[in-house]
Amino acid sequence: SQKIEQNSEALNIQEGKTATLTCNYTNYSPAYLQWYRQDPGRGPVFLLLIRENEKEKRKERLKVTFDTTLKQSLFHITASQPADSATYLCALNTGGFKTIFGAGTRLFVKA
C-alpha cells in the first residue's frame, strides 16, 4: 500500500532563513500531492497542491516541487517567520476517494 515518509520529525531554523521539508512516497506516483499546515489542537489547513505534470508551484513565500522519478516532493518556506512555526503535512490521494497524510514535520522558527 502507498506510504508517505516525511524526512524529519522536527526542523529548527532561524527567522529569515528558508525552511525545506521533504516528503517521499512509495509505490505509484499520485496524480497530485498536497501540503497542509496543522497547528496544535486544530485541523489541517490546505496550503498548496501540485499535479504530476507540474514541476513547481508557488504561492507567496511557499514553493512546492514534485519529482515523480525520485518519488519526492519538497516544500520550501522562504524568509521564514516565527508565525510559520507549525506542523506541515504532506498528503496524497491513493486513487478514488481516499487521501492519506504523512506524519508531518514540526517546524520551529526562532526569532
Added chain:
Amino acid sequence: EPEVTQTPSHQVTQMGQEVILRCVPISNHLYFYWYRQILGQKVEFLVSFYNNEISEKSEIFDDQFSVERPDGSNFTLKIRSTKLEDSAMYFCASRGLERFRGTNEKLFFGSGTQLSVL
C-alpha cells in the same frame, strides 16, 4: 471563507458507551470524510462518504463505527461501544465537486472533537 463545523469540541465518555460526533460540512460540498489523530501521531483516514453511501473505508473503520447524513446538512460519526483506544481527536472534512480556485481536491477540515474514553 466557509467553514466545517464540528460539535462537541470535547467529549468524555465511559468505555462501552455509544458516542455520536457531529459535523456540518460546507454547504455546497459533496464529499465527506472522517479522520482521527491519536495524540502525537499522524492524521489517519477513517471513511469517505459520497452520494449517501460510504465510498471507501480503512481497516480502523470496523463494525463499531458508522456514518450517516441524516439531513441535508449534518454528517455524523457513531461509535457504538467505545474502547480506550478510541481516544483521539476526530476530524471531519469535506470537499467540493466543482472547481474551487482552480482545484476541487482541497480538503476543508473542522476543528475536531477530542474524544476521551475513560
